[in-house]
Amino acid sequence: MLFKMxxxxxxxxxxxxIITMASVSFALFFALVxxxxxxxxxxxxxxxxxxxxxxxxxxxxxxxxxxxxxxxSFSPNEEDLAKIENHPEVIDLVPRLESFxxxxxxxxxxxxxxxxxxxxxxxxLYFGLADKIESGHLPAKGENGVVLAKKLAENLGLSIGDTLxxxxxxxxxxxxxxxxxxxxxxxxxxxxxxxSTVFIGLEQMQELTGAFxxxxxxxxxxxxxxxxAALKTELSAKLSEGSEILTWREMMPELIxxxxxxxxxxxxxxxxxxxxxxxxxxxxxxxxxxxRRPEFGILISIGMNRARLAVTTFMETSFLSLLGILLGSxxxxxxxxxxxxxxxxxxxxxxxxxxxxxxxxxxxxxxxPSIWLTHGLVVLVISMILGLYAVFSIYRLSPxxxxxx
Amino acid sequence: MAxxxxxxxxxxYQDGDSIxxxxxxxxxxxxxxxxxxxxxxxxxxxxxxLNLIGGLDNPSQGEVIVDQKEIHELSxxxxxxxxxxxxxxxxxxxxxxxxxxxxxxxEFIMQLQGKSAKERSKRALELLKAVGLEQQAHxxxxxxxxxxxxxxxxxxxxASKPSFVLADEPTANLDSKSTEDLLDIMHKLxxxxxxxxxxxxxxxxxxxxxxxxxxxxxxxxxxxxxx
Ligand SMILES: Nc1ncnc2c1ncn2[C@@H]1O[C@H](COP(=O)(O)OP(=O)(O)OP(=O)(O)O)[C@@H](O)[C@H]1O
Ligand SMILES: [Mg+2]
Numbered sequence: 178m179l180f181k182m183x184x185x186x187x188x189x190x191x192x193x194x195i196i197t198m199a200s201v202s203f204a205l206f207f208a209l210v211x212x213x214x215x216x217x218x219x220x221x222x223x224x225x226x227x228x229x230x231x232x233x234x235x236x237x238x239x240x241x242x243x244x245x246x247x248x249x250s251f252s253p254n255e256e257d258l259a260k261i262e263n264h265p266e267v268i269d270l271v272p273r274l275e276s277f278x279x280x281x282x283x284x285x286x287x288x289x290x291x292x293x294x295x296x297x298x299x300x301x302l303y304f305g306l307a308d309k310i311e312s313g314h315l316p317a318k319g320e321n322g323v324v325l326a327k328k329l330a331e332n333l334g335l336s337i338g339d340t341l342x343x344x345x346x347x348x349x350x351x352x353x354x355x356x357x358x359x360x361x362x363x364x365x366x367x368x369x370x371x372x373s374t375v376f377i378g379l380e381q382m383q384e385l386t387g388a389f390x391x392x393x394x395x396x397x398x399x400x401x402x403x404x405x406a407a408l409k410t411e412l413s414a415k416l417s418e419g420s421e422i423l424t425w426r427e428m429m430p431e432l433i434x435x436x437x438x439x440x441x442x443x444x445x446x447x448x449x450x451x452x453x454x455x456x457x458x459x460x461x462x463x464x465x466x467x468x469r470r471p472e473f474g475i476l477i478s479i480g481m482n483r484a485r486l487a488v489t490t491f492m493e494t495s496f497l498s499l500l501g502i503l504l505g506s507x508x509x510x511x512x513x514x515x516x517x518x519x520x521x522x523x524x525x526x527x528x529x530x531x532x533x534x535x536x537x538x539x540x541x542x543x544x545x546p547s548i549w550l551t552h553g554l555v556v557l558v559i560s561m562i563l564g565l566y567a568v569f570s571i572y573r574l575s576p577x578x579x580x581x582x
Numbered sequence: 583m584a585x586x587x588x589x590x591x592x593x594x595y596q597d598g599d600s601i602x603x604x605x606x607x608x609x610x611x612x613x614x615x616x617x618x619x620x621x622x623x624x625x626x627x628x629x630x631x632l633n634l635i636g637g638l639d640n641p642s643q644g645e646v647i648v649d650q651k652e653i654h655e656l657s658x659x660x661x662x663x664x665x666x667x668x669x670x671x672x673x674x675x676x677x678x679x680x681x682x683x684x685x686x687x688x689e690f691i692m693q694l695q696g697k698s699a700k701e702r703s704k705r706a707l708e709l710l711k712a713v714g715l716e717q718q719a720h721x722x723x724x725x726x727x728x729x730x731x732x733x734x735x736x737x738x739x740x741a742s743k744p745s746f747v748l749a750d751e752p753t754a755n756l757d758s759k760s761t762e763d764l765l766d767i768m769h770k771l772x773x774x775x776x777x778x779x780x781x782x783x784x785x786x787x788x789x790x791x792x793x794x795x796x797x798x799x800x801x802x803x804x805x806x807x808x809x
Contacts, residue, residue: 178686178693185681471676478638478673480666480694480742482659577639580673 179485183492187500193461194497200457201501201556202508204450208552209509210542215443217517217543219436223425225536228304229367231428232271232396233405236261236412239421241393242428247276247348250391251420260415261397266408271299271396274382278345278353280375282333290329290373292343294382303398306363306376313337313361316378322360324376332372335359341375348388355385366532397422454501454556459563462494466570473571474579487568494567498560502553510549516542584647585745585778586612586635591644593630593801604630605641606801612746612780617772619792620782627801628782629750635780636669636748637661649745666694670739672749672781677735678723684710684734685719691741709737713767729760733767740771746778753785765791 187194227233238251253261261267274294281287297315301307307315316322323341325333335341339359347353357377365371383389399408405424413422426433469490476486520541523531528538593605604627612618620628633639635646637653646653649668656664665671678687688706697705710716713733715726723731732752739747752768753761769791771777783789797805 178682178690181686182679182681189681472679475671475673475677476679477662478636478665479671479691479738480662482662485694577633 179489180492183489183496186489186493187496190465193464197457197461197497198501198504201454201498201560202503202505204454204457205502205505205552205556206509208447208450209506209549210512211443211446212548212552213509213513213542213544214516214540215440216545216548217520217541219440220543221520221539221541222436222531222536223432225366226429226432227425229365229370231394231425232304233399233402233425234397234409234422235428236270236395236397236420236422237393239419242423245275245393247274247346247386247388247391247393250274250348250388250393252390252392253395253420254417257416257420261395261412264412266400267412268398268400269299269303271303271398272296272379272392273394273396274379274386274388274391275393276345276353276382276386278343280329280333281342281344282335282339283342285332285334287344288329288332288373290375291370292345292375292377292382292385294377294379296379297376303396309363309365311362311364313359315361315376316381318378319380320360320378321357321381322378323357324361324363325359326371326374327362327364328368328371329373329375330359330362337361343375343385345386347386348391351387353386357381366537368532451555451559455559455563458494458498458560459566461497462563462567465490465494466567470574470579473574474576477574477576478580483572483574487571490567490571491561491564494564495557495561498557502556506549506553510544513542513544516540517544583614584611585614585649586610586780587645587647588635589645589647591631591634591646592642593627593634593639594642603801605634607644608798608801608803610796610803612778614745614778615772615776616778616780617769617791617793618780618796619789619794620780620796620798621784621789622798622804624784626798628798630801631798632748632750632780632782636671637665666691666742668745670742670744670747672732672735672739672747672752674751674754678731678738680723683720683722684715684726684730684737687723687734688738688741691738695742705741706737709740710734712740712771713737714763727760729756729763732756732760732764736764736767736771740777746780749779749781751782751784753783753788758787761785761787
């Protein structure tokens with residue numbers, strides 16, 4: 178009956194309850210849609226940048242990331258390799274050997290570039306490299322040929338079938354010079370990468386630089402990207418000296434900083450929305466506690482103890498916010514879902530900007546349930562804390578005073 | 583044996599610099615089965631006295647013994663529980679819970695006592711019948727007249743099988759017909775079921791029906807007459 182009383186009390190002042198619920202649900206609605214957009218954008222930004230560059234986790238020679246020099250490349254020992262490969266959370270290892278060099282054609286200036294020795298199949302399987310190929314193909318295992326980023330090819334005046342000259346420094350002071358036929362062109366979203374990248378077979382790269390059996394990094398493909406830091410710690414503990422595992426956060430701190438600055442702005446707006454919700458609920462609770470005083474007085478007089486009365490009233494105020502939360506969540510869901518499936522396409526300046534960061538110019542919304550859960554819970558907790566005001570006033574109430582008019 | 587016994591009861595209120603002696607040394611004893619009215623001019627202390635007896639207010643001095651128990655020794659929570667089991671209340675107005683039907687209002691108090699749903703329902707209907715409102719059982723208070731609401735309040739006060747019913751001006755907001763009806767019911771319950779009533783009133787018709795009149799002025803008993 179207490180439950181029934183609480184529920185019916187919600188509808189006692191219909192207009193006020195509906196206004197309260199509406200204000201909770203609208204504010205929550207905006208908070209949810211905004212957050213869904215923001216987090217969706219981050220997810221897509223992170224994953225596109227991560228997939229185009231470092232991967233989520235990399236196993237490297239100790240100190241490689243700071244110097245990025247072939248001298249710090251490494252060759253994992255059998256034992257370590259077995260441990261990492263057989264770990265249940267690691268799906269695969271994608272080996273890379275990368276180095277900077279000068280590039281030239283027989284009729285152009287030289288240009289600096291990044292040579293990436295790769296296993297084409299794995300890069301395509303995990304990072305979609307094949308999708309970026311505009312013409313030609315990626316070098317098959319053992320195939321002697323290079324794929325040029327599109328802009329780089331233009332600058333060098335090269336096209337498929339021409340020859341690329343690489344002049345560089347190899348491992349341990351050796352020189353690394355070679356001539357390779359161009360077998361494909363790739364369009365990379367990041368303009369810098371598009372101006373400078375050359376893909377070559379891993380073995381060809383090892384041969385070119387004399388770094389036989391060496392890698393600058395092995396990209397670990399984790400089963401889940403949720404607990405990278407924990408996985409890193411666990412794996413690192415298994416490794417012998419001379420190599421280390423880095424997460425993308427460690428490799429790209431700038432990316433994190435940019436996102437966090439942006440997220441802080443979003444949190445400020447969230448805070449304001451929560452304030453709106455809080456005041457809406459509190460106003461109602463204040464009015465409710467004041468106007469019910471005589472009734473509370475009578476209930477305590479006839480023998481309803483304060484705890485029960487407080488629980489009933491607490492239920493009432495919680496129902497009120499719960500209904501608002503449900504409504505706001507339900508309203509926001511189709512919108513987030515729609516833009517999750519049909520991301521907003523950016524155009525003009527925005528499009529250019531995102532592309533410069535190597536991201537697709539779209540804003541997909543996130544439908545991660547944790548967004549709804551978190552914000553629903555936050556609002557519920559806010560309303561419960563405010564609901565304590567009514568509880569408090571019930572505990573302080575003197576029935577005689579409450580009934581005197 | 584007395585079910586209510588006050589000895590040298592005082593209640594002072596501070597009003598600025600002066601002290602108002604709202605109840606000033608009252609010794610009152612009420613036996614089982616009485617139908618007693620407390621009368622007196624406005625401000626004489628009737629409400630204060632009833633509040634002290636009902637354990638809603640604390641005395642400045644003196645004792646209130648209900649069913650052999652000095653009730654002001656009880657903690658707040660114990661006192662609420664004591665009221666639930668020993669005293670039925672009828673107030674002047676706003677007695678009923680607006681969101682519950684007449685029957686649910688009567689059942690409510692039995693629910694607080696932990697009675698089973700079946701027992702509650704049966705007794706609530708009996709009591710509503712006794713106050714002539716079995717047809718109105720499912721109406722909410724705002725669908726009932728003032729007199730009907732007070733009758734439901736009497737039914738609710740009896741639901742807990744209290745030792746007595748305290749009523750502070752139960753007819754103050756009623757027209758004369760409703761006052762008659764309510765009095766008939768209270769009187770009948772007193773005569774037939776032996777329910778003890780202690781109420782305050784200004785109303786001559788109520789005074790006429792009372793069996794014992796306690797006249798209070800300036801917080802003191804000036805006369806106490808039995809018919
Ligand atoms: N909480 C309080 N604070 C200060 N004075 C009070 C308080 N309650 C009652 N009084 C005073 O005590 C006196 C007795 O009041 P009480 O309400 O008991 O009178 P009453 O006989 O019930 O009057 P009425 O017939 O108008 O209901 C009055 O002078 C009143 O002003
Ligand atoms: Mg009074």
